[in-house]
Amino acid sequence: MKKILVLAIVVLAILGVLLIFPKKPKTTASFITNMTFERSEDIFFIHEIVKYPSNVTIISPENPSKMAVGIVGDPWNLNFGVLPIGVNAKRFVNVANYNEPISKIELVCHGNICSKITFDKNDLILNKGNEGQITVYLNTSLSSPGNYHGEIHILSETPKNSFISVLLGWS
Numbered sequence: 736m737k738k739i740l741v742l743a744i745v746v747l748a749i750l751g752v753l754l755i756f757p758k759k760p761k762t763t764a765s766f767i768t769n770m771t772f773e774r775s776e777d778i779f780f781i782h783e784i785v786k787y788p789s790n791v792t793i794i795s796p797e798n799p800s801k802m803a804v805g806i807v808g809d810p811w812n813l814n815f816g817v818l819p820i821g822v823n824a825k826r827f828v829n830v831a832n833y834n835e836p837i838s839k840i841e842l843v844c845h846g847n848i849c850s851k852i853t854f855d856k857n858d859l860i861l862n863k864g865n866e867g868q869i870t871v872y873l874n875t876s877l878s879s880p881g882n883y884h885g886e887i888h889i890l891s892e893t894p895k896n897s898f899i900s901v902l903l904g905w906s
Contacts, residue, residue, distance in 0.1 A: 766788060766845070766846060766884055766885060766886050767786050767787075767788050767886055768788055769788065769812075770785065770786065770787050770788070770812065771785075771786045772784070772785050772786075773786070776895075778895075779894060779895055779896070779899055780892050780893060780894055780895060780899075781835075781891075781892075781893040781895060782890070782891070782892055783890070783891040783893075784888050784889070784890055784891075785888070785889040785891075786886050786887075786888050786889075787812055787813040787828075787886065787887045787888075787889070788812050788813070788814060788884075788885075788886060789812070789813040789814060789815070789844070789846070789848055789852070789871075789884070789885050789886060789887045790814050790815070790848060790882065790883060790884045790885070791814070791815035791816065791817075791818055791824075791848060791851070791873060791875070791882075791883050792816070792817045792818070792881075792882050792883075793817075793818055793819070793820055793875050793878045793879070793880050793881060793882075793883065794817060794818070794819050794820070794880055795819065795820055795880045796819045813826050813828070813871055813887050815873045818873075818875050819875070820875050820876070820878055820879075820880065821875060821876050822875055823872065823873060823874050823875060823876070824872075824873045824875075825870050825871060825872050825873070826870075826871045826873075827868055827869070827870055827871070828842070828868070828869045828871060828887075828889065829866065829867070829868050829869075830859065830861065830866070830867050830868075830869060830889065831861070831865070831866040831867070832861035832862065832863055832864070832865055832866075833863070833864065834863070835863060835893045836862070836863050836897060836900070837860065837861070837862050837863070837893070837894065837897075837900045837905050837906065838860075838861050838891050838892065838893045839858065839859070839860055839861075839891070839892045839893075839905060840858075840859040840860075840861055840867075840889065840890070840891055841857060841858050841859075841889075841890045841892070842854050842857050842869060842871075842887060842888070842889055842890070843887070843888045843890060844885055844886070844887050844888075845885050845886045845887075845888065846883070846884050846885020846886060847883050847884060847885060848873075848883040848884055848885035849885055851873050851874050851875065851878060851883060852871060852872070852873060852885075852887070853871075853872045853874070854869055854870070854871055854872070855869060855870040855872070856869055857869075860905050871887065
């Protein structure tokens with residue numbers, strides 16, 4: 736009985752350390768130009784990262800009645816084009832879990848664009864078969880004219896065993 740208790744404590748301690756210090760993506764000095772996908776695994780989780788480029792050029796129009804706004808319609812990026820100060824924009828990201836019993840989805844922003852970016856929801860738990868849409872907002876109201884760049888990462892964390900999701904309170 737003592738051996739089982741000691742083994743359970745050791746397993747919980749290792750799990751606790753891995754959960755306290757989760758594996759986060761490495762940041763680089765330059766940003767991607769197209770959507771990219773990365774997948775890795777550790778002893779407890781499958782990690783997937785979808786990276787989207789994100790940028791905006793904020794202008795201060797001299798004649799607002801003749802202002803040109805640049806809109807980006809590509810579905811594979813989260814670029815906001817050219818916007819004047821005070822104009823806000825939004826883009827949408829669709830997330831889904833079709834195969835795994837449960838996954839945690841988190842959005843993270845990198846770069847100097849991040850002070851202008853917010854998400855309508857974050858840290859989602861998606862059960863198998865669930866879908867969702869996340870709105871990415873860009874606020875230019877307190878910005879200076881200039882070019883702002885970065886990446887938005889969609890991190891997906893899927894437990895390899897169902898007991899992990901129970902321990903984390905995801906179920």
